[in-house]
Amino acid sequence: MDNVEFVYPSIGYKKFVPEGHALLIKKALYETLQLKSTDFDPPLYFNKKTSNNGSISYTFLLLYVDDCLVVSNSQESIDIICKALSERFKIKRFGLLGSKAKFFIGLEVENVEGNFIIHQTDRTDSLFNEFKQLNLTPKNSPMNKILLKHEQLETILENLRYIYRYVLEKLAYISCSLWPDIAYAVNACAKFANSPKMPHMKALTRILCYVLKTNDVKIVFKFREKELFKSSYGLLLFIFSNSVYWKSKQLIYTSLSRFKDELTALTEGIKIVCCVQKLMEITEIGNIKPIVFCDNLSVINAVKRNRSCTTRAKHIKISYQWLQEQLENIDLRYCSSDNQKADFLTKLLSGTKLSLGEV
Known part of the structure; x- marks a missing residue:
């Protein structure tokens, strides 16, 4: 970074930063200026190739920041792409996804008899350990009543608001990638992220209880x-x-x-x-x-x-x-x-x- 940049500490870091101080950014992956969506390269690339014997190979390259997944019906095509990338960048090959490589952008992938099984057990277990003091009990549904504004109630304390948004962020990620059945409940809680009340906090805790109940449920992509x-x-x-x-x-x-x-x-x-x-x-x-x-x-x-x-x-x-x-x-x-x-x-x-x- 050519310029000196400072950021105001977020709620979770305020206890480590003295009052009236800010954080100095020494290095960053991205510029702090807002980029337009048109400035980004597409995350998915596709190549079709016909060999001399008439067989056709299809190759996909999925890129997310510094994580890359290459999918093809031809091992030769995968090797060619990996070799080309290694000549320009320092890369590390983790092997076949689901066999040697178990993780990709937070998802856990297993290959069992040709079927791909996707789950996030490590991520959810880590979340449960962080909040084990809540004594979560399994629930059969993520939400049992419609959330209201509860304008007559006071907003929860600042440290609880940080916990609310932190848990909400974690649940939003797993709802997009693995738990579609909590999507509605998470969206309902997200509407009150700026000023959550105690009923909203209880609703968010119930979603955690439901995830605890269904933590062993996995998505199977069958051949x-x-x-x-x-x-x-x-x-x-x-x-x-x-x-x-x-x-x-x-x-x-x-x-x-x-x-x-x-x-x-x-x-x-x-x-x-x-x-x-x-x-x-x-x-x-x-x-x-x-x-x-x-x-x-x-x-x-x-x-x-x-x-x-x-x-x-x-x-x-x-x-x-x-x-x-x-x-x-x-x-x-x-x-x-x-x-x-x-x-x-x-x-x-x-x-x-x-x-x-x-x-």
């Missing part, structure tokens, strides 16, 4: 023959019966129309499906027509009508017309709420009903 992949919104995306993406998102506006909410959710879900479909076309996996399940029959009927936008949906006419154009490449089907696998991403479910199915 299977090609099947149709399925997706739905909350968004739960399956490729060859393996769950690869999930999303629980609250709309940023207040809507007066449930029809509009359902149509917006369907649009966001099909956007993700289209991206995955393009990726599968690049890799030439096969001409597979994706299936999208929606639990609102009126939205399905409206989109499938070969006519102009209905009166109650005129304000989102562009999304409506775009959805109709996608029906040529996507199989849109109705699915009842009882059979909707993404149902747990949008509402509270009891412990008996909460089930991950193939997840």
